[in-house]
Amino acid sequence: MGKTKVMEISRGIAEAIKACRPQVISAYPITPQTHIIEHLAQMVADGELDCEFVSADSEFAAASIVHGASATGVRTYTASASQGLLLMTEVLWNMAGTRLPVVLTGANRVVSAPISIQVDHQDTLSLRDSGVMQMYVEDAQEAYDAHIQAYKLAEDPDILLPILVCVDGWSLTHTWEPIELLDQGLVDEFLPPYHPVQYLTPDNPITYGSYADDGILMEFKYMMHRAMNCAKNKVVKIVDEFNEMCGRHHGGLIQEYRTDDAKICMLAMGSIVGTIKVAIDEMRAEGIKVGLVKVRFYRPFPADELIKAVKNAQCIAVIDRDVSVGAGGALSADVKAALCNLSDRPLVLGCLAGIGGREITKSTVRSIVANAQRAIDTGRVEETDEWIGLNPEVREG
Amino acid sequence: MAIDEIAEEELFVSGHRACMGCGEAIATRLILKTTGKNVIVVTATGCLETFASRYLASPWKVPWIHPLFENAAAVASGVEAALKTKHQERVKVVVIAGDGATFDIGFGMLSGMVERRHNVLYICYDNEAYMNTGYQRSGATMYGTSTTTTPAGKFSLGKVQPKKDVPAMMAANGADYVATASVSYPWDLVKKVKKAVESKGPSYIQIHTPCPTGHGFPENKTIEIGRIAVQTGLVPLYEMEKGKLTSSEKIGRRKPVEDYLKSVGWFKHLFVTGDGAAVVKEIQRSADENVAKFNL
Numbered sequence: 001m002g003k004t005k006v007m008e009i010s011r012g013i014a015e016a017i018k019a020c021r022p023q024v025i026s027a028y029p030i031t032p033q034t035h036i037i038e039h040l041a042q043m044v045a046d047g048e049l050d051c052e053f054v055s056a057d058s059e060f061a062a063a064s065i066v067h068g069a070s071a072t073g074v075r076t077y078t079a080s081a082s083q084g085l086l087l088m089t090e091v092l093w094n095m096a097g098t099r100l101p102v103v104l105t106g107a108n109r110v111v112s113a114p115i116s117i118q119v120d121h122q123d124t125l126s127l128r129d130s131g132v133m134q135m136y137v138e139d140a141q142e143a144y145d146a147h148i149q150a151y152k153l154a155e156d157p158d159i160l161l162p163i164l165v166c167v168d169g170w171s172l173t174h175t176w177e178p179i180e181l182l183d184q185g186l187v188d189e190f191l192p193p194y195h196p197v198q199y200l201t202p203d204n205p206i207t208y209g210s211y212a213d214d215g216i217l218m219e220f221k222y223m224m225h226r227a228m229n230c231a232k233n234k235v236v237k238i239v240d241e242f243n244e245m246c247g248r249h250h251g252g253l254i255q256e257y258r259t260d261d262a263k264i265c266m267l268a269m270g271s272i273v274g275t276i277k278v279a280i281d282e283m284r285a286e287g288i289k290v291g292l293v294k295v296r297f298y299r300p301f302p303a304d305e306l307i308k309a310v311k312n313a314q315c316i317a318v319i320d321r322d323v324s325v326g327a328g329g330a331l332s333a334d335v336k337a338a339l340c341n342l343s344d345r346p347l348v349l350g351c352l353a354g355i356g357g358r359e360i361t362k363s364t365v366r367s368i369v370a371n372a373q374r375a376i377d378t379g380r381v382e383e384t385d386e387w388i389g390l391n392p393e394v395r396e397g
Numbered sequence: 398m399a400i401d402e403i404a405e406e407e408l409f410v411s412g413h414r415a416c417m418g419c420g421e422a423i424a425t426r427l428i429l430k431t432t433g434k435n436v437i438v439v440t441a442t443g444c445l446e447t448f449a450s451r452y453l454a455s456p457w458k459v460p461w462i463h464p465l466f467e468n469a470a471a472v473a474s475g476v477e478a479a480l481k482t483k484h485q486e487r488v489k490v491v492v493i494a495g496d497g498a499t500f501d502i503g504f505g506m507l508s509g510m511v512e513r514r515h516n517v518l519y520i521c522y523d524n525e526a527y528m529n530t531g532y533q534r535s536g537a538t539m540y541g542t543s544t545t546t547t548p549a550g551k552f553s554l555g556k557v558q559p560k561k562d563v564p565a566m567m568a569a570n571g572a573d574y575v576a577t578a579s580v581s582y583p584w585d586l587v588k589k590v591k592k593a594v595e596s597k598g599p600s601y602i603q604i605h606t607p608c609p610t611g612h613g614f615p616e617n618k619t620i621e622i623g624r625i626a627v628q629t630g631l632v633p634l635y636e637m638e639k640g641k642l643t644s645s646e647k648i649g650r651r652k653p654v655e656d657y658l659k660s661v662g663w664f665k666h667l668f669v670t671g672d673g674a675a676v677v678k679e680i681q682r683s684a685d686e687n688v689a690k691f692n693l
Binding site (some may be wrong): 023024026050051053054055056057058060062064065066067068069070071073074076090091094098137200201202204205206207208209210211212213216309 | 508
């Protein structure tokens, strides 16, 4: 197998990208994404990575540059965060509609205002409807492995959609941890060179980006939707193949943790999953029947898998590190929609937590579980979306 | 230059939905006759994309991509970077975008493309306003023009600012080759496109393409209107290489700007009352300035 080294996770992500042999990388600096692209620039400068590294004049340009390169038939990569992802948004929708399998890293960060460089999921979740696939990673090793899996998924001829690998800013991007790097030969076998179905070339002139009238546009959207749903089966196959290759499995669309007989089931994405798992172990030792579903893929949304995982629970507590202002948490809204047609369904507790980098500790998890228990005892949810750890003066004022 | 030097083969074919007399359709046809097949074309959102990309009815016989309104230059940069990794530098990347995409919304990314020195020929078809959305003013609109967002009225004589000098900006930005052309001077246009294709760095050509529906003239007058614009000195035709003026199209006996202003509808307000006289005078002054500046 490969070598295990302690490194900053941003370096680990850069190592994963290098192993995938992208031909064009373009990026624009934004905290906390910068270390990833700096490492890649250094790898190109040192001749370790044979790739065109294009320093863009904005995130909008960076996304556009990889859009053009991907349409010309090469493997591409970019990364951003926060405002940068929002600036890329128009291009990302266009990229998905043009069916370009670009891989991006989203180093999750607050969206201004107020400006902050802390972590939450508001930035990537705002891209929910774009047609870009989204996966959220838990830890260092998954951050490395997920990028390699992402290329294989995006470039599948039945899918051909961009994918955003969401990595919590700071708590993941800037943390040093051991990462086991795969041998290049294994990665090459798992991820062969990209052979696009079609691309821009004078040898076979095709038209990309046509005007579609009302007689055809809906069919294009349907095909995107179908392709993303098709990705659900592919994800399961890809993670199994990856597991066979190196013995690592971080979950498919979701990962269940002690859900079997759980009365209370938590749902979460990103780095807080680790904290929740530890808290669950402690509570389990005390006899509290609590489990967790790590939502690894947010798009495609794993509705069937979630239903299966939580159907025996009495209450589901969904942690959202975001808020759709005027509605509630984005993840909990999707979870509720997935469950709504079940005749016998668990209560759903929406928990807005960890917004703006507010720390989620084991005691935060315990307080959420206590809220869930109260909901079970009373048979109802008091607040559809509860703000966890909110300053009481603000709440009452 | 003789007519047999222009390729017979059509790479921008009939069946598109341009208005009759559309200047940019004529320009695009000439551009592709000059570049030949060994190109990848990127087009910004605008008239050209709208009339020439209907699904399953593409008039493009070259590889062509339309991404968004503002990012043609950046997408072209990516296409060029990809070609480099594939060792296909012989394929020329050509952007064809309108003045709104070039002067206004996509200007930053055009500047970035030139600064990074991509081997891309960026061609702006300049019809001097947002024609696709209904004739709103752009940075390319001339002083005194009555557009739908700078309409002439009781207290207005049209646009109050002069046209943005993008060719000068591109030269200052470091473009190896900068030229202006007019659809009414096809030999000159072809010669300039040929030169730009051969250039290995970033190049910029701005082609004046009169628009019958927007500028307000009969559709059989496109070439004539474009020629009068040049003959008045309002549309100077020149080349700049490595930032220096290297050639200009001599006008000979110059026409007064009124000849142009009276032939297009969107200046007619200047001649309704006496108020327009000062504006006409100012436009004449800018034409005189062009003559001195570009040695026309």
